[in-house]
Amino acid sequence: MATGITRWTGREVALLREALRMKGTDFANKVGISSRQLVNWENRGASIKPFPGNQAALDTLLATASPDAQWRFAQSLTEQAAVGHDERTEELLRRDPRTIRHPVDGKVMMLVEEGIYLSGPNDTSIWVDTYRIDVYPTSNGDYEQFVRATEHQPPQHWPGGRCPSGLHDHPVVWVTWHDATAYARWAGKALPTVEQWEKAARGPKGHAYPWGEEPTAAKCNTAESGIGGTTPVARYQSGVSPYGIFDLCGNVWEWCSTPGTDGPDRYQLKGSAFSSPFDRAAPALENAASVSMKDNDTGFRCVTVV
Missing domain, CATH: 3.90.1580.10 (paralog of FGE (formylglycine-generating enzyme))
Incomplete structure (x- = not known):
């Protein structure tokens, strides 16, 4: 059940690494980047967008992941979407x-x-x-x-x-x-x-x-x-x-x-x-x-x- 991503940011990268349950060094090697670059991506979250070559590597890593890992990744995305909706809801409740x-x-x-x-x-x-x-x-x-x-x-x-x-x-x-x-x-x-x-x-x-x-x-x-x-x-x-x-x-x-x-x-x-x-x-x-x-x-x- 591959979960497609239109555009990867540091936020999705962090969620994928957690879903794969991989150490930072191992994950960075799979994507073809340095551990320092991975830390930078994850720290900057949605504000960072990897280059096209890195985007393709992340696509491949997700597509070849086990079904359980793909499901964990999908659930994390769902939870993040819920948080975003809750923020809009909280604003409405306050206003x-x-x-x-x-x-x-x-x-x-x-x-x-x-x-x-x-x-x-x-x-x-x-x-x-x-x-x-x-x-x-x-x-x-x-x-x-x-x-x-x-x-x-x-x-x-x-x-x-x-x-x-x-x-x-x-x-x-x-x-x-x-x-x-x-x-x-x-x-x-x-x-x-x-x-x-x-x-x-x-x-x-x-x-x-x-x-x-x-x-x-x-x-x-x-x-x-x-x-x-x-x-x-x-x-x-x-x-x-x-x-x-x-x-x-x-x-x-x-x-x-x-x-x-x-x-x-x-x-x-x-x-x-x-x-x-x-x-x-x-x-x-x-x-x-x-x-x-x-x-x-x-x-x-x-x-x-x-």
Whole structure:
């Protein structure tokens, strides 16, 4: 299970040496550098980028490592990604008194106060009681906590049933409505109703999009982006809603707790995905699917009632 690295820095070099459990001198000899140069790389961390020849040597060293060493390296990368996400979360918690960190899954949640908002294509006035909603969609990293705690079946895109290091901060996909509901139950949360989801996206004034009235495809990950896959949940900062909620347009469709109107055992989805054209991204639009449906563009986030 080779873990690819786009560009090595001193930080990844240190993680690889630790994963291989090699002394500095032996590792330096494998890469073709001096022990002093290795110490310099590791001390300077992400600020140092080895030359192309050294990059290739590191690629080879990783590719030829044992599966156990590759897994240790992947786990270290995952932990570092989690630290980076936690730093953003801590900043948000400090900056906005409406946010809390949930005690079970650790996700930051935003308070949405009770009141009327404009709902659906006809902007119908709807009252919604106070609740909290996850600022980010449930990520692969979040879902891994749940899988480890409950032994729930992991998503099919996880090699060996383990969260891929490069997708730690991407929304989890290949989850059915039942999977999403099981996670919410484990965390002491619930899937949002369509009213809760839409209010978080459109704000109290009922904007057409989270960011306002202009149909700006560049503010979210839809088919027009050309990315063709999920993106980190905190990437589209210019596309946040009036409540500061990310990815309410694009990236992945999100399961809701509201039944669909087009048949039994169907529940509504909101938000569109990387695979959807932008004209499907408006939060007021409706979609639904079977409870057993799972795909590479479908995930979820959770709410709690205050």
